[in-house]
Amino acid sequence: MDYNETETSVTESQAPEPNTALAQPKFSVGIDLGTTHCVLSYAAMHQTDDDQYQQQTMAIPQLASPGVVEENVQLPSFLYQPHEAELAEGSTSLPWSAKPAFLVGAIARHLGGKTPIRLVASAKSWLCHAGVDCKSPILPAEAPEEIQRVSPFQATTAYLQHLCDAWHYLHPEAPLAKQDVVITVPASFDPAARELTVEAAKATGLDHALLLEEPQAALYSWIESSHGDWRNQAQCGDVILVVDIGGGTTDLSLIAVTENEGNLELTRVAVGDHILLGGDNMDLALAYSVKAKLENQGKRLESWQLQALTHSCRDAKEKIFNNPDIDNIPLVIANRSSSLIGGSLRTELTRNVVSTLLVDGFFPQVAVTDKPFSRTRTGLRTAGLPYAQDAAITRHLAAFLAKQLNATSELKAIHSPENATFLRPTAVLFNGGVLKAQSLAERLMSVINSWLAAEQAPAARLLSGADLDLAVAKGAAYYGYVRKGKGVRIKGGTAAAYYVGVESAMPAVPGMSPELQALCIAPFGMEEGTQEELPNDEFGLVIGEPVRFRFFGSKTRREDKVGTRLDHWGEDEISELDEIEITLSEEGRRPGEVVPVHLCAAVTEIGTLELHAVSKKDNSRWKVEFDVRSGD
Amino acid sequence: MNTLYTIDLSLKPTTFDLWHVCLAGTVALLTLLLIILLVGLLLTALRCKKKSLAQTSDAATSEPAIKIVEKIVEVEKVVQAPAPEPIILKEASSDAALQLLSLLQQEARFIDFIKEDISTYEDAEIGIATRVVHEGCNKVLNEHFTIAPVRTEQEGNKITLPKGFDAAAVRLTGNIVGSAPFTGTLVHKGWQVTQIRLPKLTQSHNAAILAAAEVEL
Numbered sequence: 001m002d003y004n005e006t007e008t009s010v011t012e013s014q015a016p017e018p019n020t021a022l023a024q025p026k027f028s029v030g031i032d033l034g035t036t037h038c039v040l041s042y043a044a045m046h047q048t049d050d051d052q053y054q055q056q057t058m059a060i061p062q063l064a065s066p067g068v069v070e071e072n073v074q075l076p077s078f079l080y081q082p083h084e085a086e087l088a089e090g091s092t093s094l095p096w097s098a099k100p101a102f103l104v105g106a107i108a109r110h111l112g113g114k115t116p117i118r119l120v121a122s123a124k125s126w127l128c129h130a131g132v133d134c135k136s137p138i139l140p141a142e143a144p145e146e147i148q149r150v151s152p153f154q155a156t157t158a159y160l161q162h163l164c165d166a167w168h169y170l171h172p173e174a175p176l177a178k179q180d181v182v183i184t185v186p187a188s189f190d191p192a193a194r195e196l197t198v199e200a201a202k203a204t205g206l207d208h209a210l211l212l213e214e215p216q217a218a219l220y221s222w223i224e225s226s227h228g229d230w231r232n233q234a235q236c237g238d239v240i241l242v243v244d245i246g247g248g249t250t251d252l253s254l255i256a257v258t259e260n261e262g263n264l265e266l267t268r269v270a271v272g273d274h275i276l277l278g279g280d281n282m283d284l285a286l287a288y289s290v291k292a293k294l295e296n297q298g299k300r301l302e303s304w305q306l307q308a309l310t311h312s313c314r315d316a317k318e319k320i321f322n323n324p325d326i327d328n329i330p331l332v333i334a335n336r337s338s339s340l341i342g343g344s345l346r347t348e349l350t351r352n353v354v355s356t357l358l359v360d361g362f363f364p365q366v367a368v369t370d371k372p373f374s375r376t377r378t379g380l381r382t383a384g385l386p387y388a389q390d391a392a393i394t395r396h397l398a399a400f401l402a403k404q405l406n407a408t409s410e411l412k413a414i415h416s417p418e419n420a421t422f423l424r425p426t427a428v429l430f431n432g433g434v435l436k437a438q439s440l441a442e443r444l445m446s447v448i449n450s451w452l453a454a455e456q457a458p459a460a461r462l463l464s465g466a467d468l469d470l471a472v473a474k475g476a477a478y479y480g481y482v483r484k485g486k487g488v489r490i491k492g493g494t495a496a497a498y499y500v501g502v503e504s505a506m507p508a509v510p511g512m513s514p515e516l517q518a519l520c521i522a523p524f525g526m527e528e529g530t531q532e533e534l535p536n537d538e539f540g541l542v543i544g545e546p547v548r549f550r551f552f553g554s555k556t557r558r559e560d561k562v563g564t565r566l567d568h569w570g571e572d573e574i575s576e577l578d579e580i581e582i583t584l585s586e587e588g589r590r591p592g593e594v595v596p597v598h599l600c601a602a603v604t605e606i607g608t609l610e611l612h613a614v615s616k617k618d619n620s621r622w623k624v625e626f627d628v629r630s631g632d
Numbered sequence: 633m634n635t636l637y638t639i640d641l642s643l644k645p646t647t648f649d650l651w652h653v654c655l656a657g658t659v660a661l662l663t664l665l666l667i668i669l670l671v672g673l674l675l676t677a678l679r680c681k682k683k684s685l686a687q688t689s690d691a692a693t694s695e696p697a698i699k700i701v702e703k704i705v706e707v708e709k710v711v712q713a714p715a716p717e718p719i720i721l722k723e724a725s726s727d728a729a730l731q732l733l734s735l736l737q738q739e740a741r742f743i744d745f746i747k748e749d750i751s752t753y754e755d756a757e758i759g760i761a762t763r764v765v766h767e768g769c770n771k772v773l774n775e776h777f778t779i780a781p782v783r784t785e786q787e788g789n790k791i792t793l794p795k796g797f798d799a800a801a802v803r804l805t806g807n808i809v810g811s812a813p814f815t816g817t818l819v820h821k822g823w824q825v826t827q828i829r830l831p832k833l834t835q836s837h838n839a840a841i842l843a844a845a846e847v848e849l
Contacts, residue, residue, distance in 0.1 A: 065738070067837030068731075071829070090836035114846075315767075334764045336846070340744040341753050341761040 025180045027171075030217070030476025031163060031209075032184050033156065033197065035124045036247030036280070037074040039473035040163050043481055045180065053224060055477050057470055060166045062105030066091035070106065073470065075162060079120040079155045080108035081140075081148055096169045102150070102158040113307055117143050122248055123155035125385050128186070128193040128274050131578070135196075157200040164204045177205045180483070182476040186251045187213040187271035187495060190553060190577050191609040192626035198608050211607035212479050214472050215242035215253035216268055216490050218431035221475030222466045223488060231264055233463060234427060237413050239269075240463070241425035243397070243444065244472075245434040250275040250393055252400050254423060255490060258413040268492030270407040270423070271555060272400040277362075277388040279434040285357050285391070286313035290331065290347055299345060301333075308333050316349045317358070321437035327351045355439065362391055363443045368398045368422045368451040394447045398422070401451075403556055403572065410558065417457075424452055429463045436468050493525035494603055497557050499566070499574065501550030502537075518552050518574060520564040522601035522609060531602035532562045533614070538598050541613065544591040546583040551626075553577050562601070581625045582613050599624070672716050679719045730839035731830055735776065737843045740768025776829050782822030791818050 025045055032039040043055035059071035066087050080103040082092075092107075094100055103111070112119025120139040127134050137149035150158075160183075167176045183206075185197050194211055201209040212220075219242055223230045234240065238257040244250065252272030258265045287310040291301050301309065309331065316329035328350040335343035372390035390396070401422040408414035408423065416423065428448060435441045441462075449459040467474065482489055499518035521534055541547055554574040560566070566574075584595060597613040600621070604610055611624035736742035745765045750758055773779060782801050785791050793802060795812035801822065804814060833839060 061832075064831055067834045068831045069834065070831040088836065090834060093834045093836075095832075330760075330763055332760055332763045334741060334761075338744045339748060340741045340764065341748050341750060341757055344760055344764065346760045 025178060026174045028180045028182070028477050028480030029167070029176065030182050030184070030212075030473045030478070030480060031160070032214070032217070032470075032473035032476060033124065033159065034077055034246060034472070035122055035249050035278075036077055038077055038159050038163060039074055039470055040167065041470065041473035041477040042179075043477045045481065045484070053478070053481065055224075055474060057473065058163075058166065058170065060105070060163065061095055061169065062162070062166075063092060063094065063103065063107035065107055065110055069094060072106065075105045075159065076109045077104075077121075077124065077159055078108035078112055079104050079123070079139075079150065079158055080111045080115075081118045081120070081143075081150070082111065083118070086111075094165070096165045100162075102155075104158050104162050114304070116140075118147055120150060120155050122385060123152045123159075124186075125248060125274075125276055126152035127156065127196050128189055129385060134192075153196055153200060156197065157203045160200055160204045160206070164206070177207060180480040181206050181209040182212050182217075182480045183209050184212050184214045184217045184472050184476050186249060186274060187215050187253045187268075188251060188274035189213075191498070192578055194608045195626050198606055209606070210480070210483075212476050213253065213268070213271065213492070213495070214251055215244050215271070215429075215431065216255070216492065217472045217475030217479060218242055218244060218466065219255055219266070219429060219475065219490065220478045220482070221471035222429055222463055224474065224478040225465050225467070234264065236264060237415065238426045239408060239414060239423065240427045240429055241401075241448070241460070242429045242431065243435070244431040245393065246278050246432040247280050248276060248278045250277050250388075250396065250432075252397060254404060254407055254425065256408050256411050256414050258411055264488065266488060266490040267411065268490055268495070269411070270400075270404040271495040272396070273555075275388050275393075275396050276385055277391060277393065277396070278432070281387075281391060282358050282362060282434065283310050283314045283317065285361060286310075286317060286349065286354065289353060289357055290349060294345065294347055304336060305333050305345070313349060317354055318437070320349070320351050320354050321439055358437075359439055359443050363394050363440060363447060364392050365447055365450065366392065366394050366398055368402060368454070370395050371399050372396050394444065397444075397448070398451070401425070406556070406558070417455075420455060420457075422451065424455070424457045425460050426458070427463050428460050429466060431466060431468055431471050433469050491527070493527040494522060494609060495524075496553040496555045497524040497560050498522040498601065498609065499552040499554070499560075500580070500599065501552065502565075515567070516550070518566040518569065520560040520562055520566070521599050521611065522603075523561055524554075524558040526601070526603045526609075528603050528607060529605050531600060533598065533600045534562050535598050535616070536563060538596045538616065539613075540594045541582060541584050541597050543584045543589045543593045543595060546581050548579045548581050551577045551580045578626070580611065582622060583625075584613065584622050597622075675719070676716075727833065727839045728830060730842065731833065732772075732776075734839065734842040735772045735831075736769060738768075739772050740765045742769065743842060776831075777825050778827035778829075779823055780826050782824050783818055785818050785821070787818050787821050789818055790815060 027042045028045055029040065029042045032041075038060075040058040040060065041055055042058065043053065057073045059073055060075045061069055061071050062075055064070040067090075082103060090098070092099060092103060108119065112121070117140060123139060126132060126139065132138060132152075134152045135154075137151050137154070139150055139152060139155060140147070143149060164176050181201070183197060183201055185194055189197070197211065198209065201207075219240065226233065234257050236257055236259040240255045240257065242251075242253045242255060244252070250272075251274075253268055254270040256267045256269045258267060287306060290309055290313065291306060294301060312331045312333070316331055319329055320326055328348050330346060330348045333345040333347075334340060337343065372388070372392065372395040374389045388396070401424075404423045405416070405420065406423075408416055425448065428445065430441060430444075435444070445460070445462055452459055478487075479489075481487070497520055499520050501516050502519050503516060519534075519537060522532060526532065539547075552574050554560075554569075556573055557569075582597075584597075589595070595615050595617070597615050600612045600614050602610045602612070609626075611626075612621045613624060614621050733743065737744070741761075741764055745761060783791065792813050792815045793804075797812065797814075801824070804816070805819070806816070808814075
C-alpha cells in the first residue's frame with residue numbers, strides 16, 4: 001500500500017527546464033480572492049496536447065490550530081490578531097516562516113470564532129465600501145483600543161502573501177512573479193477597489209497580475225470544462241445570466257453570445273451592484289429561527305452557543321438539501337465543558353423551516369417589476385458594512401434585469417422585443433457554494449422562467465457542469481491560458497461609464513448652490529489598453545494644491561461619449577463613487593502656478609481604470625488618485 | 633632435497649612473523665563469522681515467533697508509522713553487524729496516535745464522551761451526545777483518511793481466493809483445509825486505508841496536550 005501524506009501531491013509532468021523557465025512563464029495561475037475563501041488554481045502553459053488542458057488546484061498549507069499545519073484547497077479569508085500571551089512560542093510557524101506576520105486561514109477563523117473581537121473578516125467587502133479609507137487601520141471594527149488594527153488593504157495583502165509563500169514553498173523552481181497571474185474581483189468592484197487589489201498584488205511582488213471579473217471567470221471555467229462542447233450549448237443570440245452567490249456577496253453579470261465571421265463571440269454587457277448578501281446570511285437566518293424556538297421553551301442561548309448553532313445549521317441545511325428523504329435533522333449544541341452528555345442542548349431543524357426561511361425568504365416568487373426594498377438608514381448607525389437590507393435575492397435579480405433592459409441594444413444579434421420589460425436571459429450559469437443546494441437552484445430557475453413565461457418568452461436553460469466552489473479560480477487560470485491565443489475570450493471592457501462632477505457656469509443665485517453637471521470621462525465598455533482624451537474641457541489646477549472632484553459611475557448609460565455633459569439624470573441611473581483627487585507635483589514648477597490641464601482616461605492591460613491630468617503646454621501627466629476615501 | 637620437515641606440535645613459536653599474524657587473523661575472522669551466523673539464526677527464530685503476534689495487531693494502528701523514518705534509522709544503528717536481513721519491528725509513532733486522539737477530541741468530543749460516567753444518564757441523553765460524537769468521528773475519518781473496503785463483493789456472497797492471495801488482507805476462518813483456490817462466504821468485507829492526510833506538526837508542538845484547557849476572560 002502506498003501512503004501519501006497529502007492527497008494533492010503535485011505531480012510535475014514536465015521537468016523544469018532551466019533555460020526556458022526564466023524567460024517564459026511556466027504556469028498560468030488563477031487566484032480567487034474571495035470574501036470568505038481564497039483558492040489558487042494553475043495550469044501548465046505549454047500543454048502537450050491542446051485538447052487536453054490540464055489544471056490543478058493548489059492544496060494550501062495553513063495553520064489549522066496552534067502548532068498544526070494542514071493542507072486545504074481553500075484558504076479562509078480571515079485574519080486573527082492574537083494577544084501576545086495567547087499562543088505558545090513557535091506554535092504559529094509555517095513551513096516557510098517561523099513566525100508569520102499575520103495569522104490567516106483556518107486558524108484565524110477557528111480562534112476568531114471564540115474571540116471575535118480579534119478577528120478580521122470580510123476585508124474584501126470593505127475594499128468596495130464607500131466612505132472609508134481602505135489603507136487606514138480600521139479592522140476589526142469592534143475591537144477594543146489595545147488591539148492592533150489592520151487596514152482592509154493590509155488584510156487583503158496578507159491573504160495574497162500567504163498564497164504566494166505557499167506557492168513558492170511548493171514550486172520553488174517557478175517564482176510566482178514570473179508566472180502569468182490572474183486575480184479575480186467581483187464584477188461590481190469600482191475602480192478604486194480594483195486599484196487596491198492590484199496594489200495589494202504589487203505589494204506581494206506580483207507586478208504583472210491581471211484582473212478578471214468573477215462571473216466571467218465562472219463562465220471561462222464552464223467553457224473549459226465543456227471541452228469544446230460549449231459551442232453546441234450556447235448559440236448566437238443567447239444572453240447568459242451569471243448568478244454568483246458566495247458566502248458573503250451576490251454578483252450578477254450578463255454575457256451576450258454573438259457571431260463574427262462564423263465564430264461565436266462573448267461580450268459581457270452588464271454587471272450588477274455589489275450586494276452584500278450570501279450563504280452566511282442564510283446560516284444566520286436558520287440559527288436565529290432555532291434560537292427563537294429554544295427561547296420560547298425558556299432556554300436562553302449565549303453567544304458561543306449561537307455560534308455553534310450557526311455551524312450545525314450550516315451542516316444540517318446541506319444535509320436536508322442534498323437528501324430529499326430527510327425531513328428533519330436533530331441539532332445538538334454541545335456543552336462547552338468536558339461534560340458532554342449532561343448540559344448539551346438538543347433541538348431540530350425541519351425541512352419545513354429550511355424551505356420557508358431559505359427558499360421563500362431568500363428566493364421568493366416575485367414579479368419582475370418588484371424592487372428590493374430599502375428603508376432609510378437610521379441616523380445612529382455604527383460604522384459597518386452596508387449589508388443588503390432586502391434578503392430576497394430574486395428581487396435584486398429582478399431589479400437588475402429590469403434596469404439592464406437595453407444592455408444588448410447595440411448588439412444586432414440579440415433581439416430584444418418591443419414589449420419586453422426586462423432583459424430576457426436565454427441561459428443561466430450558476431456559481432458559488434449556495435447554489436449547490438438543489439432546491440435553491442431549482443427555485444431560482446423557476447422564478448426566472450416564470451418571468452419569461454409571463455412575457456411568452458421561451459424558458460431559460462441552465463448551463464450545467466460547473467464546479468460551483470472552485471470555478472472562479474479555475475476559470476482565472478484558464479483565462480491566463482487563453483490570453484495566449486488558445487481559446488475564446490470574453491470581451492467586455494469597463495462595466496460602467498465614469499463621470500466627474502463639474503459646476504455649471506451660471507450666474508450666482510443667492511441661496512442656491514451652482515448646479516452640478518456630470519462630465520463623461522470614460523464611456524461604457526472601454527476596452528483594455530485603450531485611452532480616451534478630453535481635450536476640450538480644461539481645468540486650471542494650482543501646483544501643489546490637491547483638488548478633489550466628485551466622481552460618478554453609471555452601469556446603464558451606454559451611449560454617453562467622452563465629453564458628454566449631463567444636466568439631469570435618473571436617480572438609479574448614476575451613482576456617486578468616492579471622490580478622486582489630483583495633486584500636481586511641484587517638479588520644476590513654482591508652487592501656486594496655475595496649469596491648464598485636461599483629463600485622460602485609460603483602461604490598463606491589467607484591467608484597472610487610470611485617470612491622468614495632462615497639461616496642454618508640455619504634455620506632462622499627473623496621476624489621479626482614486627482611493628482618497630475620507631474616513632467620515 | 634633431503635631436508636625433512638618434522639612437525640613438532642608442542643613447539644611454540646619463538647618469533648612472531650607475518651605468517652603467524654595472517655594465521656591468527658584468519659582464525660579470528662572465522663570465529664567472528666561463526667558467531668554472527670549463530671546470532672543471526674537465533675534472531676530469525678525469535679522473529680518468526682513474534683511475527684504471528686504482530687500480525688494480529690490492527691493494520692490501521694501501524695499505518696501512521698510510515699511517517700517516522702527517523703526512528704527507523706535509530707534502530708538500525710543499534711544492530712551494527714551486517715546480519716542477514718535484520719528485521720526491525722515498526723514502532724508506532726506516538727505523535728501520530730496523539731494527533732488522532734486530539735482530532736477526535738476536537739471534532740467529536742471523543743475523550744469527553746468516553747471519560748464521562750454514562751451510568752447516571754438516561755439513554756435519550758446519551759443519544760443526544762452520541763450525535764456529536766458520531767458526526768465528529770465521521771468528519772475526522774473522512775477528512776484525514778480515505779477508507780475503502782478490502783473486498784468489493786457483497787457480504788454473504790461466495791467468493792473464491794486464488795493461490796497466492798494476500799493473507800494479510802483476507803483472513804481465512806473456520807474449516808481451513810486443503811489448498812488454494814479456497815471458496816468461502818464473505819463474512820466481512822474488511823476495511824483498508826488507502827490514503828492518510830494527517831496535519832503536520834510544528835517542531836515545538838506538544839502533541840500530548842489533546843485539548844488545551846479553556847479559560848474565558
